[in-house]
Amino acid sequence: MxxxxxxxxxxxxxxxxxxxxxxxxxxxxxxxxxxxxxxxxxxxxxxxxxxxxxxxxxxxxxxxxxxxxxxxxxxxxxxxxxxxxxxxxxxxxxxxxxxxxxxxxxxxxxxxxxxxxxxxxxxxxxxxxxxxxxxxxxxxxxxxxxxxxxxxxxxxxxxxxxxxxxxxxxxxxxxxxxxxxxxxxxxxxxxxxxSVIVGESSTGATSNFGMLYWPVQLYARGWWRTVVGRPETPVDMVPVDYVADAIEYLSRGQQHLGGTFHLAAGPEGVVTIGELAELCRQYFGGGAPRYIAPDTFMRWIRPVVDLFIWGRRRRVIRAGGAFFVPYFDGNPIFDVTESSAALKSAGIKPPRVRDYIEVLFDYCVETDFGRRPPKPPGRAQGAPSVSAA
Ligand SMILES: NC(=O)c1ccc[n+]([C@@H]2O[C@H](COP(=O)([O-])OP(=O)(O)OC[C@H]3O[C@@H](n4cnc5c(N)ncnc54)[C@H](OP(=O)(O)O)[C@@H]3O)[C@@H](O)[C@H]2O)c1
Known part of the structure; x- marks a missing residue:
């Protein structure tokens, strides 16, 4: 035991x-x-x-x-x-x-x-x-x-x-x-x-609405629709179920003891800010994405936000601005040779972002980005929407 x-x-x-x-x-x-x-x-x-x-x-x-x-x-x-x-x-x-x-x-x-x-x-x-x-x-x-x-x-x-x-x-x-x-x-x-852990791939459930959820929330509420970031920046994201499956499996027995494992989408599964922005636009609507460089946003736009925007909208923009924006400027790519090989026989691999991103967005809408509890399973789905204020 x-x-x-x-x-x-x-x-x-x-x-x-x-x-x-x-x-x-x-x-x-x-x-x-x-x-x-x-x-x-x-x-x-x-x-x-x-x-x-x-x-x-x-x-x-x-x-x-x-x-x-x-x-x-x-x-x-x-x-x-x-x-x-x-x-x-x-x-x-x-x-x-x-x-x-x-x-x-x-x-x-x-x-x-x-x-x-x-x-x-x-x-x-x-x-x-x-x-x-x-x-x-x-x-x-x-x-x-x-x-x-x-x-x-x-x-x-x-x-x-x-x-x-x-x-x-x-x-x-x-x-x-x-x-x-x-x-x-x-x-x-x-x-x-x-890498960046997002909600469950089957339900979208998450308790963390920071990081990648920050620009999605701004976009979905119509608070800020210009993408703060470079379209070519790679973003490595993985759903929590993949990460937990991998850790539980690799921490069983002696076989993988002593290893170091990237639990990441890796060079083949990574998406770019541009692709994410387009997926976001397809889901929430709106015109072709426009971009603003992170340093320009921090230098010129964020101070204006302080002067002219109030309430929750300002709090959300400010809260994410300084801390999440650097991740939209540039990122490393994470090699996954060791983890892919170790997890292959168990059939554990990260799903493609395209295959689960809508489920993540659904959960954001259903819970108004964590402001209301998710519906208990089995209840009829209404048409929840995110509030703009
Ligand atoms: N989320 C991601 O995207 C991500 C990505 C890469 C790696 N990680 C790593 O994954 C791990 C879990 O992260 P998470 O996203 O699950 O974070 P989380 O939801 O904030 O959970 C953090 C956990 O750590 C506990 N904790 C924090 N300070 C503690 C303290 N002083 N003493 C005892 N327990 C303490 C918290 O307990 P309380 O409930 O009492 O606060 C909570 O159980 C971390 O090691 C993090 O570095 C996370």
Missing amino acids: SISLVTGVTGFLGRHIAARMLRNRPQAQLWCLVRAEDEGRGRERLLRSLAKVLSEQELAAVEHRLKVLPGDLCLDSLGLSDDHRKEVLSAVTEVLHCAADVRFNQDLDDARARNVEGSRKIAELARSIAAEGRLARLDWVGTAFVAGLRRDCVLEGELVHAAGWKNSYEQSKYEAEQLLREEYSDLPVTVFRP
Whole structure:
């Protein structure tokens, strides 16, 4: 029987990975590090999160295999009680670290405290489990964007570069991966690097409406219809179900231990800003896309937004502007040779963007970009629309 210590299960990707671990590994127990004042409140948070991806019956059937460890990456010893730490050292066999602070607007010290020092604490705990002779693996969820401002094709084995990063999030994830490679090379670490994760390919469901959803929201509401970006900029996006399927599969057994895997569309599946803009236009209507260079937008247009636009429209434009616009200027391409080969026999591969983008847009419209809950399955579909205000 495996006992996995898992972080980040209250988050978007973590809940999908945990659901697959619970479904595909009938003997496995998941001990989940959850930010909460006590176990009871932690369990409530955990079950609320898993209820988004498991049916009521599924959840009832797996609940006894879940244990909650109240904790926090920012606290000494991860905030674990002495009793919980002892239990972890005497029982846990695998660690999957998915938690991170994914905000792009933190200052670098805060991002490092959560993402670098948080990873160090997890790796230290994993080392203590290894000292007990029990650690089978440490799976670590990074990001393909450790490649930062590189614009070439990045191989899965590569990390070190001097190109710089778009924000403190990318830099802190880079430093965390470097830390694991340099200071914890004695541990059985496998690194997963997803690109931009979007909603489920079958339902569109997501809890994160940032990044690529930002310009779509502006366009759909008719707030800003000129595309901020270069039409030729590559955008690598993958649905959450692909990423979670891949991580759950590659973190089983010994075969893929020690690898680094881009979970990305790759050179063949990547789309461009121009293609995305056209798909958006076809769905939401409007004329042929016009473009404005990101630096021109930031320099000349955004200050005008501050002067002449108010309310939610201004908040949304401002919120995304500084942090998402760099991703529409230029991006690396992520090589996927290792991950494609490793996932081939399991038939796990990212779907083509064209085949699921409308489902993502449908979900945005149905939930008004996260402002109203999705319809329960099976109810008659009305004709939901996004509000312009
Ligand atoms: N989303 C993407 O496009 C994307 C792309 C590439 C890689 N990734 C990586 O995927 C992983 C998951 O991202 P996500 O999109 O699922 O983010 P998310 O929805 O924001 O979830 C983040 C998770 O981390 C937990 N967490 C944050 N700070 C913590 C702390 N101090 N102590 C304990 N737990 C903490 C959160 O707990 P609370 O519920 O308590 O906040 C939540 O469970 C991250 O490692 C991220 O770098 C994401």
